[in-house]
Amino acid sequence: MHMPLEDTLGLNLLAANQxxxxxNREHFDAWELLCLNVMSSPGAGKTSLLERSLAALAxxxxxxxxxxxxxxxxDAERLEAVGVPVVPITTGRSCHLDxxxxxxxxxxxxxRLDPAGLDIxxxxxxxxxxxxxxxxxxxxxKVALLSVTEGDDxxxxxxxxxxxxxxxxxTKTDLLPHLPVQLERIEAHIRQVNPRCAVIPVSATSGExxxxxxxxxxxxxxxxxxxxxxxxxxx
Amino acid sequence: MHEVDMTKCLLLSMxxxxxxxxxxxxxxxxxxxxxxxxxxxxxxxxxxTWLVAxxxxxxxxAELVIEAVPLVGRxxxxxxxxxxxxEQAYRSPCCDQSMEEIVSGRELRIRSVDYVLPDAISSxxxxxxxxxxxSASPRETAPSHAPFATAPAL
Numbered sequence: 534m535h536m537p538l539e540d541t542l543g544l545n546l547l548a549a550n551q552x553x554x555x556x557n558r559e560h561f562d563a564w565e566l567l568c569l570n571v572m573s574s575p576g577a578g579k580t581s582l583l584e585r586s587l588a589a590l591a592x593x594x595x596x597x598x599x600x601x602x603x604x605x606x607x608d609a610e611r612l613e614a615v616g617v618p619v620v621p622i623t624t625g626r627s628c629h630l631d632x633x634x635x636x637x638x639x640x641x642x643x644x645r646l647d648p649a650g651l652d653i654x655x656x657x658x659x660x661x662x663x664x665x666x667x668x669x670x671x672x673x674x675k676v677a678l679l680s681v682t683e684g685d686d687x688x689x690x691x692x693x694x695x696x697x698x699x700x701x702x703x704t705k706t707d708l709l710p711h712l713p714v715q716l717e718r719i720e721a722h723i724r725q726v727n728p729r730c731a732v733i734p735v736s737a738t739s740g741e742x743x744x745x746x747x748x749x750x751x752x753x754x755x756x757x758x759x760x761x762x763x764x765x766x767x768x
Numbered sequence: 769m770h771e772v773d774m775t776k777c778l779l780l781s782m783x784x785x786x787x788x789x790x791x792x793x794x795x796x797x798x799x800x801x802x803x804x805x806x807x808x809x810x811x812x813x814x815x816x817t818w819l820v821a822x823x824x825x826x827x828x829x830a831e832l833v834i835e836a837v838p839l840v841g842r843x844x845x846x847x848x849x850x851x852x853x854x855e856q857a858y859r860s861p862c863c864d865q866s867m868e869e870i871v872s873g874r875e876l877r878i879r880s881v882d883y884v885l886p887d888a889i890s891s892x893x894x895x896x897x898x899x900x901x902x903s904a905s906p907r908e909t910a911p912s913h914a915p916f917a918t919a920p921a922l
Contacts, residue, residue, distance in 0.1 A: 537797070539882050542785065546801060546876040549780035628770060663808045664770035667876070689854050693808050696870075725857040725866045728844075 550668055553632035557671025560639065564649045567757040568656065569750075570630075570670055572694060573678035574687075575660030578704040580608045581737040582678065583655060587615045589747065594652040594754065599638040601630040601659045608657065618645055629664035630656065632671055652758055653750075662687065666694040673757045679723070680705040685714050688722040695723055700731040700749055707736040771813040774876075775821045781878060782827060794883040796830040805839040806873035839873030 545551055561568045573579050587596060597618040600609045609621035622638045624630060635656060642648060656672060658665040677698035679687055682705060688695040695701060701723050709716060720732050731749050735742035778799075786794060803811050811834040818832040841852045843860035849871055852858035858867040 537882060537884055538794075539880050540785070541880045542781075542878045544781060544878045546774060546781070546803075546878055547777045548878075549777045549784075627773060629773070631773065664773075667770070667808050668773070689857055692854070692858070693806060696806075722857065725859060728866045728868050 547667065547669075550632050553636055554669040554671040557632055557636055557639065558673070560648070561654065561671060561673065564651060565758045566648065566651045566654050567674070567754045568654045568670075568672045569674050569676055569753075570656045570658060570665070570672035571676045571678070572658045572662075572665045572698075573660060573680075573704075574662045574683060577660070577678040577680040577683065578737055579657050579660070579678055580611055582702065582704060582735070583612055583657060584615055585737045585740075585743060586747065586750070587612065587617045587655075589743065590653075590750075591615070591617060595650055596653045596655065597642060597646065597648070597651055598655045598657060599630075599635060599642065600657045601634070618642070620645075624659055628659055628661045629668050630658050630670055631668045635670040652754055662691040662694050666697050674699045674753050676700045676702065678702045678704050679719065681709055681712055681714055681716070681719065685718040685722055688719070688726055692726040695730075696726045698727065698730050699753075700733065700746075701727070702742075702746060703732065703734040705736060705738070706734045706741055707739040770808065771810060771817045772821075774809060774814060775817040778818070778878070779821055779825075779827070782881075785881065786826070789885060792885050793826055794881075794885050796827055796881055796883045798831045798833050798882040799827075800879040800881070801832065801834045802837050802875040802877040802879050803834050804837040804873040804875035806870060807876055809876060811836060835879070837872050837875045840871040841867045842869040842871050844868040 558568070571579050571583070583598065587598070590596065598612055598620070600612065600619050600621045601624055602608055602621060606621045606623070609619045612619045620638045620641045622630060622634050624634060627634075639648070648654070656670055675698045677694050677700070679695075679701060681703060703716065703719055706716065716734055720734075723730070723732050733742055733746050733749060735746050737743070782796075782799070801814070803809050803814070814834065815832050822828050822830060839852055840849050841858065841860065842849050843862050844865050845860070845863040848860070848862050850860050850862065852867050859865060
């Protein structure tokens with residue numbers, strides 16, 4: 534019989550992931566770029582929004598995308614068509630990106646370009662309203678999407694994702710006339726669990742709200758990566 | 769089933785902790801976790817995945833003890849604490865305010881580890897083993913964060 538001991542750790546359960554996330558963020562800060570973690574349930578419109586934003590902002594900012602997908606590269610192909618470098622990260626059976634996967638994606642990205650020349654790195658997470666909320670990847674800002682077709686109760690049913698988000702985009706607002714949901718109710722439910730985040734209704738189809746979303750985005754770039762936009766420096 | 773990935777992270781953290789005791793391998797009896805109600809973790813699933821994950825490893829036989837931490841909010845208007853209820857949209861019952869401040873419920877924490885160091889203690893022969901880990905035993909407390917913070921990136 535040996536003396537029983539107890540170590541007090543007080544350590545985050547996800548410490549291993551957190552360390553890698555911080556390591557990733559150190560790189561992002563050294564490269565003076567803004568990293569966004571874009572999360573939502575499957576089909577909420579992440580890729581459509583990215584297509585629209587990448588096309589609209591490509592003249593102003595140098596950007597790249599790390600694209601998380603469980604098994605296919607379909608989304609990556611859609612985004613490459615816009616002319617922005619995309620690195621697909623196939624997660625296999627994992628339902629979210631973690632910091633190590635993003636680190637692997639960064640290695641692939643660096644084979645193609647120097648990230649120091651980037652202003653914005655988009656991380657499109659796996660479609661899932663639960664798991665990605667707990668796994669930081671080193672992002673500066675979390676952006677959550679909620680489409681109007683998902684119903685107004687989702688912020689209350691999956692509160693952690695919406696609580697953690699810096700910005701919630703209510704997407705597909707062009708469909709509102711066809712649905713028994715009210716935008717005000719969706720927005721109010723987001724506010725219940727997160728009174729401080731930005732809430733911006735958008736439609737990637739009609740363009741409604743896209744300008745307001747891009748204004749929010751530009752303010753984040755200015756706050757995080759205040760150096761002159763790389764795209765302009767190159768010009 | 770992200771509890772599988774959570775368990776992998778937990779094992780990595782435990783392996784880092786073990787290195788503090790190298791070259792000895794601590795025999796871990798219990799790992800105490802705190803899991804908040806306002807997280808995406810289902811404690812029962814975490815216990816199940818733990819049992820599978822430690823099988824055949826140095827942690828086999830170690831019990832995962834989970835302390836559930838309730839969600840507690842603080843009313844932004846009157847400063848009273850309350851139990852946010854999803855059915856009430858997490859609003860404070862006192863002043864009907866939205867959930868601004870979370871006092872507890874976001875915990876995902878390894879609180880402590882109960883263990884013995886067989887190799888180290890076998891040299892201290894003769895002395896009768898204490899019956900509990902309470903007060904009398906010289907607590908060997910690891911510096912809680914530093915060894916992890918300086919660990920190489922995983």
